[in-house]
Amino acid sequence: MLRSASIKDVANHARVAVGTVSNVLNNPDRVSPRTKDRVLQAIEELGFVRNDAARQLRAGHSRTIGLIVLDVGNPFFTAVARAAEDAAALHGSAVLLGDSGHDAGRESGYIDLFQEQRVQGLLISPVGDVEERLDQLRERGVPTVLVDRLADDASYSSVSVNDVEGGFLAARHLLDIGRRRLAFVTGPTSVRQFADRLEGARRAVADVSGASLEVVESDGQTVLAGRGMGDQLVGRSADKIPDGIFCANDLLALGVMQSLAMTHTFRIPEDVALIGYDDIDFAVSAVVPLSSIRQPTEAIGRTAIELLAEELDETHPRHRAVVFTPELVVRQSTAGAAV
Amino acid sequence: MLRSASIKDVANHARVAVGTVSNVLNNPDRVSPRTKDRVLQAIEELGFVRNDAARQLRAGHSRTIGLIVLDVGNPFFTAVARAAEDAAALHGSAVLLGDSGHDAGRESGYIDLFQEQRVQGLLISPVGDVEERLDQLRERGVPTVLVDRLADDASYSSVSVNDVEGGFLAARHLLDIGRRRLAFVTGPTSVRQFADRLEGARRAVADVSGASLEVVESDGQTVLAGRGMGDQLVGRSADKIPDGIFCANDLLALGVMQSLAMTHTFRIPEDVALIGYDDIDFAVSAVVPLSSIRQPTEAIGRTAIELLAEELDETHPRHRAVVFTPELVVRQSTAGAAV
C-alpha cells in the first residue's frame, strides 16, 4: 500500500523545486518546455495525483458548490440537479448533492457538512427555518441562492417558478372543462410551494360561481402518499367525490391515478379529471397520460448557478430574484369533456 | 467578509493551547470539564466550524465515498444511491454521487475527481475499461466495489444481480403466456447488463421450439430512446410485428409503451405483451401497468457499502461477490392471455 506521491516526490524525481512542479500544474507558460517535459514525465512515472485537500487548505475554499434539494426521489429535483451540474462544470466547479427529504434535521446536517467542506456557495430549496444559518454563511463569504423558492426579502438571490400562477392555471383548466367540485390533493401546506399552488387554485375557484375547492392534505408527497389519499377519496359516498382533482405534484397525481384505476368505479377523465404539477418525464406514460404544469427545470438549474456565479464575482452583489412562468400541459387525464 | 475562525482563534479566545481545542473536539474525556466549557463557549462565540480540508490533509484521506452510476435519470440508480447514502451515514461517511451517463470520458473524469478528493473508497458501475485505473487506486489504498456488475476475477468485491437469470425470467414469462415472436429492445449490448439479459432471453427462447428472438438495439436507454424504437416497430408491416417485447429496462419499456399507445393499432397485452426491467416505482402507474423484473435496490446499495467497509477494515481483505436474484413481477402489460 503505497503512500500517494506528493508534489515533493515529483520534484525530487524530476530534480526541480516544488514551486516549479506547482507552476507546471497551474502556470504552464512560466516554465520552460524542457523542464516542463521532465516534470510531466515524473508525474506520469509516479502516477502523481493532486491532493485536493491541501489545495483547498491553501486556497481557503473548495471548488465545489453544495445543492440541497427537498427530495431526490422526485424527478423534478433530479432534473434541476443535472442542469446545475452541467452549468457548474462550465465554471470548473463540481456540485455536491444533498437530499433533505423535507426534513429540517437532515437539511441542517447537510449545511454543516457543506460548511465544513468550505463549499464556494450553496443552492438550497429550504425546508426549515434556515435564514439565520444562511446569514451566518454569507458573513463568512459563502453566498446562497434559493432554488424553487422566492426570496422573502431582497437579501438573497433566488430562482423560482410562480407557484400561485401555476396553481391558478391548473385549477382554471379544470374549471374550463366544466368541473366544479374540485379537490386539491397535497403534501403539507407548510411547504411554501404547496401553499402557493393552493392559493392560486383558490383564486381560480373564486372567479367561478358554484365552484368549490376541497383541500386534502397528507404528510407525504410521494406516489405512495398519493395512493393513500386516492384510496380515501374512492372510499367516499358517490356524491362526495370531486369531479376534478389537482395534485400538488406529479408523484401524488400518479398515486391518486393508481388508486382510481384499481377500483374500476371511476373513469379518468370522464368521471374525474386529474392534473398534476411538475410535468416529470413519467407523466406522459401514465395509465392515463397526465396533464400537468410544466416547470423549466433546465433553466432553473442553469440560472441558479449563474446567480451564484454573480454573487461570487462581485464584492457587493445586487441580489436578483428570477421568477419563471409555469406552463399548462394538457393530456388525456383532463382532455375531452369540455363544456 | 470575515475569515472563518480557526482552531487557533478559538485557542486564543479561550486561553488554552490549540492541542486542547483539538482534544475537546476529538477526545473530550481527556479534557477537564472546566476547560472544556471554556473552549466550547469560545467555539460558540466565534461560530467556529472545523475545516475539513485541513483535517483531511492531516489524516491522509477524507470521510467520503465515491459512487459512480450509469444514469441518475434512471430511478433504479437513484434508489441504489439513496440506500448507499443511508448505509454510509451509519459508518459516519458521506457519499459523493457521480453520473457517468454511460460515457467513458465522464466516468474517467469522476475517477480523477474522486482520486483528487482522496475518497476512502469507490463504488462504481463501470462503463469503460477501468480495470487498470482501479488497480492503480487499490495500490494507493483506495478499495473499489463494483456495483450492479459481477467482478470478472476475484480481485474485486462486487454486488450484482443475476442478469442472465433476469433475462431468462422475462423471456420465459412471455413464452409462458403464449408469445413466440419475441423482440428484445435494448440499449447498446456493449453494456454488460444488457448483454447478459439478452443472453438469458436467448436461453429461454432456445428451450421452446418455434420461438424466435429479434434484437432491436439503440444507442440510448431512456424513455425517449424507447419511444424511437417503438415508432420503428409500429411502422412495420403487421406480420413483422413481435407479439412479445422485452425491454432491457423500464425506461425503454415506458417509451415503447407510449409509442404503441399513441398509434391505437395495437393493444397491450392482447396484441403485444410488454415487459421491462428494474421495476421502478413508475412501472406500476404506467398507461398499462408494466410487468417487470425487480431488483433489490435497497439491498444492493446497503451491501455495496458493507463490502467496502470490509475492504477498509481488513489489511488483506478477501474479496466477495454478492449476487442477488431478480424477481418477476407480473402486471397488466403481460397479464391475461395465458395459453
Add this chain to the structure above:
DNA sequence: CTGATTCTTTGAATCGTTTCATTGTTACGA
C-alpha cells in the same frame, strides 16, 4: 513532607499544495 502516580495541558512538527520575493540564467543591444 516526599515521592510516586495520575490527570491535564502544552506547543512544535506534520500533512501537500500554492504563493511570492529572491536568486540565477540567458539574450541582446550598445
Add this chain to the structure above:
DNA sequence: TCGTAACAATGAAACGATTCAAAGAATCAG
C-alpha cells in the same frame, strides 16, 4: 565586454487541524 532586461527556477512561509512527547499540576499513600 558590459549592463540590462526578460525569463526561469528556487525554496521558505502559510493554510488549519491533529498528534504526541514532554512538561506541569493535582492527588495520595506512607
